Amino acid sequence: MQTLEPTKLDHLRQLEAESIHIMREVVAEFKNPVMLYSVGKDSSVMVHLARKAFFPAPLPFPFMHIDTGYKFPEMYEFRDQFCASIGARLIVHRNETAIADNMNPFKYGTDKCCGALKTGALLSGIAKYGFDAAFGGARREEEKSRAKERVYSVRDEFGQWDPKNQRPELWNLYNSQINEGESIRVFPLSNWTEIDIWEYIKLENIPIVPIYYAVERDVVIRNGIIIPVSNEQEYLKPKEGEQVLKMKCRFRSLGCMPCTGAVPSEVTDLDGIIQEAKLARKSERENRVIDLGSDSSMEQKKKEGYF
Amino acid sequence: MVVVSADKKTDIDILRFTTVGSVDDGKSTLIGRMLYDSKGVFEDQLAAVAKTSSKKGFNGIDFSLLTDGLAAEREQGITIDVAYRYFSTPKRKFIIADTPGHEQYTRNMVTGASTAHLTIILLDARKGILDQSRRHALISSLLGIPNFIVAVNKMDLVDYSKEVFEKIVSDFKDLVSKLNFNLEQVKFIPISALNGHNVVYKYPCDQDGNSDEQMTWYQGPTILDVLETVDVQRSITHKPFRLPVQYVIRVDNGQYKDFRAFAGQVASGIVAVGDELVSLPSGARSRVKTISSFDGDQDLASAGQSIALQLEDEIDTSRGDMLVKPGQEPELKKEFKANICWMSEQSFELNKKYLLKHTSNKVKAIGTAIDFRLDINSYEKHSASSLKLNDIAQVSFKVLKPLALDHYSENHITGSFILIDEISNNTVAAGMVI
Ligand SMILES: Nc1nc2c(ncn2[C@@H]2O[C@H](COP(=O)(O)OP(=O)(O)O)[C@@H](O)[C@H]2O)c(=O)[nH]1
Numbered sequence A: 001m002q003t004l005e006p007t008k009l010d011h012l013r014q015l016e017a018e019s020i021h022i023m024r025e026v027v028a029e030f031k032n033p034v035m036l037y038s039v040g041k042d043s044s045v046m047v048h049l050a051r052k053a054f055f056p057a058p059l060p061f062p063f064m065h066i067d068t069g070y071k072f073p074e075m076y077e078f079r080d081q082f083c084a085s086i087g088a089r090l091i092v093h094r095n096e097t098a099i100a101d102n103m104n105p106f107k108y109g110t111d112k113c114c115g116a117l118k119t120g121a122l123l124s125g126i127a128k129y130g131f132d133a134a135f136g137g138a139r140r141e142e143e144k145s146r147a148k149e150r151v152y153s154v155r156d157e158f159g160q161w162d163p164k165n166q167r168p169e170l171w172n173l174y175n176s177q178i179n180e181g182e183s184i185r186v187f188p189l190s191n192w193t194e195i196d197i198w199e200y201i202k203l204e205n206i207p208i209v210p211i212y213y214a215v216e217r218d219v220v221i222r223n224g225i226i227i228p229v230s231n232e233q234e235y236l237k238p239k240e241g242e243q244v245l246k247m248k249c250r251f252r253s254l255g256c257m258p259c260t261g262a263v264p265s266e267v268t269d270l271d272g273i274i275q276e277a278k279l280a281r282k283s284e285r286e287n288r289v290i291d292l293g294s295d296s297s298m299e300q301k302k303k304e305g306y307f
Numbered sequence B: 001m002v003v004v005s006a007d008k009k010t011d012i013d014i015l016r017f018t019t020v021g022s023v024d025d026g027k028s029t030l031i032g033r034m035l036y037d038s039k040g041v042f043e044d045q046l047a048a049v050a051k052t053s054s055k056k057g058f059n060g061i062d063f064s065l066l067t068d069g070l071a072a073e074r075e076q077g078i079t080i081d082v083a084y085r086y087f088s089t090p091k092r093k094f095i096i097a098d099t100p101g102h103e104q105y106t107r108n109m110v111t112g113a114s115t116a117h118l119t120i121i122l123l124d125a126r127k128g129i130l131d132q133s134r135r136h137a138l139i140s141s142l143l144g145i146p147n148f149i150v151a152v153n154k155m156d157l158v159d160y161s162k163e164v165f166e167k168i169v170s171d172f173k174d175l176v177s178k179l180n181f182n183l184e185q186v187k188f189i190p191i192s193a194l195n196g197h198n199v200v201y202k203y204p205c206d207q208d209g210n211s212d213e214q215m216t217w218y219q220g221p222t223i224l225d226v227l228e229t230v231d232v233q234r235s236i237t238h239k240p241f242r243l244p245v246q247y248v249i250r251v252d253n254g255q256y257k258d259f260r261a262f263a264g265q266v267a268s269g270i271v272a273v274g275d276e277l278v279s280l281p282s283g284a285r286s287r288v289k290t291i292s293s294f295d296g297d298q299d300l301a302s303a304g305q306s307i308a309l310q311l312e313d314e315i316d317t318s319r320g321d322m323l324v325k326p327g328q329e330p331e332l333k334k335e336f337k338a339n340i341c342w343m344s345e346q347s348f349e350l351n352k353k354y355l356l357k358h359t360s361n362k363v364k365a366i367g368t369a370i371d372f373r374l375d376i377n378s379y380e381k382h383s384a385s386s387l388k389l390n391d392i393a394q395v396s397f398k399v400l401k402p403l404a405l406d407h408y409s410e411n412h413i414t415g416s417f418i419l420i421d422e423i424s425n426n427t428v429a430a431g432m433v434i
Helices: A011-029 A041-054 A073-086 A096-100 A105-129 A194-204 A270-279 A297-303 B027-037 B043-055 B071-076 B103-114 B131-142 B162-176 B223-229
Strands: A033-036 A063-066 A090-093 A133-135 A152-155 A183-186 A215-222 A225-228 A245-250 B013-020 B083-088 B092-098 B118-124 B147-153 B186-190 B242-244 B247-251 B259-265 B270-272 B276-280 B285-292 B300-302 B306-311 B322-324 B331-342 B353-358 B361-374 B392-405 B416-420 B427-433
Touching (some): A011 A133, A011 A183, A011 A194, A011 B013, A011 B259, A041 A073, A063 A105, A194 A270, B013 B027, B013 B131, B027 B083, B092 B223, B103 B427, B118 B223, B131 B331, B147 B162, B162 B186, B186 B223, B270 B285
Parallel strands (some): A133 A183, B013 B118, B118 B147
Antiparallel strands (some): A152 A183, B083 B092, B242 B322, B247 B259, B259 B306, B270 B300, B331 B392, B361 B392
16 A cells, blocks of 8 residues: 655644635525625635635625625626626615715715615615625735624624624534524635735636736826726816826725825736735735724724625 | 745645733734834725824724724724734735624634634733733633744833733633643743834834933844744644545536545545545545646645545445545544534523534534533632523533544544524624544
């Protein structure tokens, strides 16, 4: 008989195994799970892990994209192509009332806009389809209040998070017991860092939206953040007195166009992105207008039901 | 965030550790220092913190603000929950479970310790061993954490004195002689978290770049040296094979006819195609036909991997069952004893039904006797008829259907469980089978 050596798992394989374990637990213990698919790099990794977890079966849950209408055109294009190519069931859910009322961050501010178009839409989407578990691609490393989030995060009927009343989470034993009307958010990527995500994308050859790579864009500098502008949409036009510059830049994390800043970069491949992430002296959320509100703004949003 | 060429195959693995200490021993400062010196913290996070520091009247950076995540904590200036931090060096990726030291939060410490490979027990050089240190040592030993660093902090406030350090080391050794601590697993390190001595650097540099040589009498490793080199393999792959079945993957289409695979994360040991397996509790046997995956079939799988196995025969196995090798079966038990840490405001009652989750199994359980409650300060055993929040006790349990149990000391995954209250749905206890 041949002697077989145990496989030593490196950090990416350890993280992969943990995420797959979490996804299988959820699918086994909940009736109606959904994957919150936001089109970004973390979602790409999360979907890839889900395909591994249930291979060769089709994904045992649909995706839901909470669409604000303000996403980059490249994101919509990528989303539709990618979901079709892997045969995923995609639900696109929007807060149509708020969109019809022209909700926007310029007039109402980012807090109200996110509240309506993201948190509001997320909660109504979960309620509409009766989902009892929703996978999200958030990572603890991203932000201070996320650092305290459990893998299974129980939400009340209003989708709210009570940080002081979290269940202890021990070993790899997750408590799936919830009451009627409650749901959980599940974060299978809790222990991944931005660098892990990029290294894994490279290792596994995972498709991502092309705007993570640098191209020359028309931008303005608004409150110290590099915001791309164009004349195609009213809200993308530069404001009075703003000077339009041509700059080679890319996005480190993707959100809504008016609120996502770019970083100057020459990088056009994954090795370059990984190198930049390793050298970065600023967190990946530096370019999100929404997080800069105050030191506790993410925590406040999460309490209200944001993922 | 040190630069490693991106295309180099990594052989970096993960070390999970916790830090425990009494309030003000300098835990937040130590973590802040580690993140800062290993470049695990970003400028914008630092800027937000520097702003708050100056509001609170600090000169320079209060590192502890980096780690206190929730608004309530920042307002009250205490840490109330487990927070996870990440940093890496070219040798390892680190996950810190940062847990508070107050007595009322023993449950958080147990939570953080449950997945840790190593614990840093922090002591204040001026105070030495406190009641809380006794508690931390006990909990760490109960949770079977294999490695320890005892960091004697604030050495700058005792003139970096060797005598002070050695006195604390010997006091600590006395203390743990009552516990089953293997002192070979313990490293004692004198540090100044504030100034940085023996944390990441042996001799940190001051603002002008001059290295600050203190404690030349200490010849041992820095904290980071230990973190980077401690062995975490815990020989888990050399233990008997255990695969708790989480989920059955079924497909029947053109490509996969009647495909049925048992999915789970290997808790210990290894398994290869052709191996004979026993399904517990039924005892049904079959052989491994394939270890299938998205990336193609594998010949072998090891502890830690999430896998899916197809067996040669149609045996009746489902979620909650465990696949093991014949001759290495764990005992099937309906009655057993365990150490538990009670984590709920509502007390633990004998003969009350709880839901017990063990691997992928959920069963009804009752406590039939509290063998003793352990005083976590004196380490004495007391009799008890119920348990309160943060009590630690040995309890006899009875479950409705047999569980495939290992001793916790042998296997942390197949020897651990949680109790869930059926009314509140809360996780109310952590259990370790003895
Ligand atoms: N002199 C000195 N002060 C320290 C040291 N480490 C921490 N401190 C101070 O001790 C106080 C409590 O530290 P903190 O990290 O908040 O303690 P925690 O409650 O254990 O997290 C703060 O004022 C720190 O600046 C040290 O090595 N030397």
